[in-house]
Amino acid sequence: MPSAAEEVPHGEREGPVPGSCGGFHGSWGDFEVHVRFSGGGDRHRAVFWHDRAASAVRLWVDGVPVGAGCDLDSYGHWLDGRFLVVRAEGPDDHPRQSYGPGLPVTGIVPVLIHDVAHGSTRTLIPGPHEIWADPQVALAGETLRVYATREAGAADVPDRILPARPAPE
Template identity: 50%
Template sequence: MRWWRRDSAEAPRSVSREEQIIRALLRPPEPLHVRGARRWRDAMDHWQDWLRRSATGVELYTRATARDEYRYLLGDDAYREQLIGILGRAQPRDCAAARFGCTRRMDRACQGPEICSQDRSPDDREVHREGPLPGACDTFYGDLGPEERLQVAFSAGERHRAVLWHDRVLTGRLWIDGAPVGEDVFLGEWGRWLDDRFYVIEVNGPDDHPKQEYGFGGAVINSVLIHDADRSSTRVLEPTADERWTTPLVVREGDELRVFPDRQAAEAGASPDRTLPAIDD
């Protein structure tokens, strides 16, 4: 049998990046109905009416669904900062329309858009909302690339919003109503609103705590950050040497904030380690 060797001159010619761009630009554009259907295919059925009313929703949708193209234009840092600015004025339905994960399922887009796209009752003041229900959920999750994720949490009545971003090295950054919070602490994975005023999130506990250890999951002993959105004030509560806060839990009971070392202690009816006033004097 005779084997034929392809001459090097006949080998497929590699196409340069510049030539690929030129070829793409020279192609005639597709009809508008094709381009429009491709661009807005996830928004046409149920979110179109809402997006007509929300310029922020349209902007968030395009930034989230075309993130690679925006990052190509802006770079990672500018893309993040601009997206944070948009999220600082977003509403829950903007996040749902942008196909973020939600309270019901953080790893997939809204599964009940025919309900969640409807207007929320002005009398609805529920602290925690899990859809499908008019006005959408209260918490959303975005997967923004390799090892980058964010959480957008709305307080009761949508009075305030918290945006929590974790980057590739698990460094967290937090913005509440557009202002940075907790810049000098190592933030936990997720935060939550207690009501329409107080936001809480775990942070690393003190290094000199007698029970402090560090492992793959982070610190064993943790502190808790409490942000008062009405006063734009933040405090970090640290456990004393006698307190073993592994997963500190803050709950609001009437006019008090109660701090427990973990959920098990709270559910068992134990006395809180700390109490703080939850109303103004």
């Protein structure tokens, strides 16, 4: 089996072995990979594969594809070791949508929330009345709270409150 140095001959790699860090990244030419591990005893792994030439990001959580068809950001974060939260691109038809330099994705930002405990994924798209410029998601008891900005989160003024457990199908 090749060593890590042989597997990444012309790239960069940061971070020690899985299980002892929060994540690592590597880059090779037009490709970049970001791995984020959840905290706690039952660790989960989110792998973001960014094809810079195609401007596309693919995501796997514990080896299962997540968010197919979504234009995802190349980073995400874990809530309580259970929920992976990732920003997404769009929606183009939102009345306050904007594009431009310095924006990580677009001016109005949806979020994808993947629940590893139930294997479910929800993509939350702001409605015409919701201005999610810097959306924050917080876990409060048995609810997920979505805030439009960091300031709204600090003031505890959520745009949406939804059950942490997904609705049965």
